[in-house]
Amino acid sequence: xxxxxxxxxxxxxxxxxxxxxxxxxxxxxxxxxxxxxxxxxxxxxxxxxxxxxxxxxxxxxxxxxxxxxxxxxxxxxxxxxxxxxxxxxxxxxxxxxxxxxxxxxxxxxxxxxxxxxxxxxxxxxxxxxxxxxxxxxxxxxxxxxxxxxxxxxxxxxxxxxxxxxxxxxxxxxxxxxxxxxxxxxxxxxxxxxxxxxxxxxxxxxxxxxxxxxxxxxxxxxxxxxxxxxxxxxxxxxxxxxxxxxxxxxxxxxxxxxxxxxxxxxxxxxxxxxxxxxxxxxxxxxxxxxxxxxxxxxxxxxxxxxxxxxxxxxxxxxxxxxxxxxxxxxxxxxxxxxxxxxxxxxxxx
Numbered sequence: 001x002x003x004x005x006x007x008x009x010x011x012x013x014x015x016x017x018x019x020x021x022x023x024x025x026x027x028x029x030x031x032x033x034x035x036x037x038x039x040x041x042x043x044x045x046x047x048x049x050x051x052x053x054x055x056x057x058x059x060x061x062x063x064x065x066x067x068x069x070x071x072x073x074x075x076x077x078x079x080x081x082x083x084x085x086x087x088x089x090x091x092x093x094x095x096x097x098x099x100x101x102x103x104x105x106x107x108x109x110x111x112x113x114x115x116x117x118x119x120x121x122x123x124x125x126x127x128x129x130x131x132x133x134x135x136x137x138x139x140x141x142x143x144x145x146x147x148x149x150x151x152x153x154x155x156x157x158x159x160x161x162x163x164x165x166x167x168x169x170x171x172x173x174x175x176x177x178x179x180x181x182x183x184x185x186x187x188x189x190x191x192x193x194x195x196x197x198x199x200x201x202x203x204x205x206x207x208x209x210x211x212x213x214x215x216x217x218x219x220x221x222x223x224x225x226x227x228x229x230x231x232x233x234x235x236x237x238x239x240x241x242x243x244x245x246x247x248x249x250x251x252x253x254x255x256x257x258x259x260x261x262x263x264x265x266x267x268x269x270x271x272x273x274x275x276x277x278x279x280x281x282x283x284x285x286x287x288x289x290x291x292x293x294x295x296x297x298x299x300x301x302x303x304x305x306x307x308x309x310x311x312x313x314x315x316x317x318x319x320x321x322x323x324x325x326x327x328x329x330x331x332x333x334x335x336x337x338x339x340x341x342x343x344x345x346x347x348x
Contacts, residue, residue: 023092024321025079025118026314027072029111030103030131031155032059032195034068036079037310038093039318044311046082047304048075054194058184059155065106072114079310093122095326097317100128101338102156108334116329125326127317131308132157132340133168135274137319138312143299145270151259151287154275154308155180158255160220160262161340163348168340171262172220179251180277182224186247189232190240200244201280207245211238215250220261222254252283256290263296273300276307319347 021040028035035049052067054060080090098115101108112128119126136150150161150168158174177185180197187196192203213230216223231247259271271291273284278300291298305311320326323346 021088021092022094022318023083023088024095024097024127024314024318025093026097026129026134026310026312026317027076027111027115028099028131028134028308028310028313029068029072029107030099030101030308031107032064033308034071034075034111035308035310036075037312037314038079038083038088039311039314041318045086045088046079047309047311048078048082049309050075057188058181058194059104061104061106064104065110068107068110072110076114076118090122093124095119095125095127095317095321096122097127097129097313097320099131099134099313100327100332101131101335103131103334103336105334105336108336112332112334116332120329125321126329126332127320127325128327128332129313129316129320130338130340130343131313132159132161132338133343133345134312134316136161136168136272136340137316138305138309139272139274139299139301141315142301142305143272145272145297145299147268148270148272148299149259149262149266149268150272150274151255151278152275153179153255153273153277153283155184157275158222158224158277159340160258162262162266162268163345164266166348167343167345170339170341171265172222172258175218175221175223176225177228179224179255180275182228182251183247183277186228186231186235190235190243195276197277197280200248201282203241203244204248204282207239207241209242209245210249211242211246213246213250215254217254217257220258222258224251227251248280248282252280252286255283256286259287260290260294263291263294269296271296271298273298274306278306279303323347 184196192199
């Protein structure tokens with residue numbers, strides 16, 4: 001296996017006319033999880049990752065970027081090694097995709113630099129992928145959905161989307177902070193480890209006592225900061241298990257309401273749940289029950305593809321490259337505030 005040196009020029013190979021399988025390598029690193037995936041149109045070829053976990057508090061952008069810089073070569077080597085074990089070689093890679101935004105600027109720049117270096121090294125296409133769109137497309141691929149309403153819940157992003165007239169339109173979104181960040185902040189305030197979502201889910205399973213919390217849905221949008229503040233105060237007076245249960249029930253009911261309203265508005269009959277918060281089993285059950293009541297179908301990808309991952313970047317990069325959506329090196333600047341509804345979806 002050829003040694004990978006991101007900062008050193010190596011012999012380039014032109015594979016544009018190769019008759020071998022068309023592979024795309026994707027690099028994800030918008031926040032805490034650094035991940036590399038390699039896919040073909042038919043399957044996931046390889047997958048490797050390294051997670052940054054802060055010693056205390058939440059994600060520190062500088063530390064996350066340092067983690068990505070230190071681990072990027074190792075993660076790339078692992079992904080390429082797994083690819084070769086399946087009988088492929090670097091000459092089969094037709095493009096390099098990377099998460100161009102949204103996300104933490106420092107982390108995005110590490111990933112972008114690695115992607116540019118590999119695209120130049122292998123003389124292949126470079127594809128800048130919107131992180132949010134990638135969650136949607138890998139979910140559609142894994143679940144076999146046609147035209148779903150998408151409930152996208154992650155740390156920084158909480159949105160309800162649907163494809164209409166060439167773009168993924170946002171029907172509703174958070175007015176303040178993402179649901180994942182809200183859960184993490186509550187967890188830190190009561191001494192739970194990061195990430196907070198799984199810890200809250202674990203404690204919530206020990207209770208069925210509901211304590212009233214603010215329910216903030218405004219039209220098709222929702223807000224979580226007020227609920228977060230109220231939950232922190234409740235934790236001073238009530239058992240933590242009861243507060244975790246009440247917090248989950250409230251915020252998940254809000255998301256379910258907005259998702260159902262989007263289904264009714266668009267007359268679509270599929271709901272796709274994506275993003276790291278989507279791994280929560282209680283949330284999945286609430287959404288599944290809602291879909292069954294209205295005759296819709298509920299989908300969510302396997303956990304490893306629900307959270308941030310390189311496979312979603314690689315697969316979306318494959319779709320984009322086939323529709324001509326590549327990017328020259330000189331225009332590949334990252335965009336930490338890149339919204340999904342800014343992307344022209346040429347591949348659908």
